[in-house]
Amino acid sequence: MASVRQVAAEAGVSPATVSRILNNDPDVDQGTRERVLGIANSLGYTPKIGRRINTVIGIALPSQLPPDLGAFDGALVSGASQAARDEGFRLAIVDLVAEKKPNEAYTQFFNRCGLRAIVLRRLPDLDKILEDLAREKFPHILIADRSDTDGVSWIDTDSKAPSRAAVKHLIDLGHRRIAVGHYRRGGVDTHDRVAGYVEAHEAAGLQVDESLIVDSGFTLEDGESFVNNVLSIPDPPTALYLTHSMSSLGALRRLLQRGVRIPEDVSIVGFDDCISRVYTHPLMSVVRQDTVDMAHRATKWLIRSLTHPDQDPMRESIPGVFDSNETTTLARDVPVRVLPDGRIAVKDIE
Numbered sequence: 001m002a003s004v005r006q007v008a009a010e011a012g013v014s015p016a017t018v019s020r021i022l023n024n025d026p027d028v029d030q031g032t033r034e035r036v037l038g039i040a041n042s043l044g045y046t047p048k049i050g051r052r053i054n055t056v057i058g059i060a061l062p063s064q065l066p067p068d069l070g071a072f073d074g075a076l077v078s079g080a081s082q083a084a085r086d087e088g089f090r091l092a093i094v095d096l097v098a099e100k101k102p103n104e105a106y107t108q109f110f111n112r113c114g115l116r117a118i119v120l121r122r123l124p125d126l127d128k129i130l131e132d133l134a135r136e137k138f139p140h141i142l143i144a145d146r147s148d149t150d151g152v153s154w155i156d157t158d159s160k161a162p163s164r165a166a167v168k169h170l171i172d173l174g175h176r177r178i179a180v181g182h183y184r185r186g187g188v189d190t191h192d193r194v195a196g197y198v199e200a201h202e203a204a205g206l207q208v209d210e211s212l213i214v215d216s217g218f219t220l221e222d223g224e225s226f227v228n229n230v231l232s233i234p235d236p237p238t239a240l241y242l243t244h245s246m247s248s249l250g251a252l253r254r255l256l257q258r259g260v261r262i263p264e265d266v267s268i269v270g271f272d273d274c275i276s277r278v279y280t281h282p283l284m285s286v287v288r289q290d291t292v293d294m295a296h297r298a299t300k301w302l303i304r305s306l307t308h309p310d311q312d313p314m315r316e317s318i319p320g321v322f323d324s325n326e327t328t329t330l331a332r333d334v335p336v337r338v339l340p341d342g343r344i345a346v347k348d349i350e
Contacts (some may be wrong), residue, residue: 002043010043011036022111034135037107041137042309057084057303058094058115062123071245072291073121075274079295080119087303089116096123107136117302119143119295122187136259139306141298141314144273144291145187153313154307155298159189163196163243163318164203166269166287169324170239171204173332175267179230179237181216181223181251183244193243193271193287212237216247223250223329226306227258231266231338240269240332243287245276252280252327263329265336270327282326291319 004022008015013036013277021028021036059080061073081091092115100109106129110118117139123129126142127149134151135141142154170178183190194213201208211233217228223242227250230237242248248270252262260266262282270277272286301314337345 001223002040007036007040008044011039013261019154024107030076033105033272033349035186037105037136037138041107043138055089055113056114057117057119057170057299058092058110058113059119060094060096060123063095063097063218071274071276072144074290076119076121076295079292080299082292083296083299085302087221087300089303091299094118105136105139106132110138111230116306117141119299119302120183121145137309141302142287143295145189146315146317151313153302153315155301155314155316155318156187156189157294157320158192159243159287159289159320160196160199160318162193162287162322163193163241164200165322166241166285167197167200168203169285169322170241170267170269170328171200171206173239173267173328175237175239176206176331177209177212177237178237178239178241178334179212179214179226179241181214181226181230181242181244181247183218183247184215186218186244190243193241195239204271215246216242216251218244219246220250220253223247223252224254227251227254227338228340231258231260231336232340234337236335236337237266239269241269241287243271245271245273248284248286249280252284258342259344260336260338263327265332267328267331269322270324271292277323277325280327284323285328286323287320288323289318294318 004015004018008018018036021033029154084091120140120142122145130147130149130152134149140153144156146154146156180194182194198208212231214226216222240251242251252268255262255266262268269285272288273291277284277286305311335347339345
């Protein structure tokens with residue numbers, strides 16, 4: 001384990017300067033600060049708590065979490081905490097917005113929190129956070145997203161291929177107007193799902209109707225609003241693909257509330273990043289990623305990388321899966337339209 005004196009010798013500064021930087025002294029030159037922090041992390045320096053070596057890693061979650069933590073974040077915490085226990089570490093939840101001081105480098109903040117490494121998911125200002133972590137060489141990994149920033153480690157699920165398979169499945173069932181709901185402010189992987197939707201249309205020789213690519217948010221209520229919007233248009237879709245787990249459940253719920261038969265009236269494919277599909281009736285057809293496994297793999301790699309700080313960043317994409325279950329069937333000859341007041345109308349054949 002590197003010491004303050006070793007960091008000082010490598011950086012060409014005094015041990016006192018290293019200590020001032022590690023203790024967030026604002027009167028140190030910024031260039032010197034960044035160089036020392038980078039060297040400290042590359043040497044594997046970590047502060048001790050009392051006489052014990054710190055064995056805690058953090059997971060950074062958004063400031064505004066739902067009361068039940070949320071299916072995706074709950075799955076992240078489950079997988080990461082199990083991997084941490086397997087390696088003799090503990091997991092601590094961190095709020096980068098509320099807890100980090102404005103003038104702190106991330107290394108200083110994490111050292112103050114007693115953390116050896118950090119697990120990340122998509123957060124506000126994520127690109128800037130990743131750039132800082134890479135420059136400081138603080139051990140980290142990004143889950144369920146990707147980054148082109150040099151030195152950033154990440155693991156995600158290939159959502160494009162199973163999304164393409166899901167939409168092809170709907171096209172093969174005779175659906176020609178398929179609406180896709182996605183979260184516009186999501187990560188790279190959420191945009192991959194729309195890309196799979198487009199590729200499936202192109203492979204089938206079908207023109208993509210841009211009006212059927214709709215922001216469906218990431219909450220139950222967003223999914224309900226998506227259904228209200230797309231099924232009320234004059235030429236409604238006969239099938240829906242929701243690319244977020246909670247909006248998928250919201251869309252299914254709203255269809256059932258409106259008395260729309262699934263899949264006889266409208267087919268629906270959702271997204272599942274935990275086990276939400278097993279709680280639905282009918283059992284939902286889904287594009288699926290295993291978030292627990294993804295977090296488990298990422299955390300194990302991150303902890304083991306602490307003893308090999310010079311190794312290449314982890315960059316891995318795990319294949320996703322399309323599961324065809326009970327919410328898709330042959331397209332109706334005459335689409336079902338749900339009016340804004342909730343009444344069901346059948347579109348006239350022209």
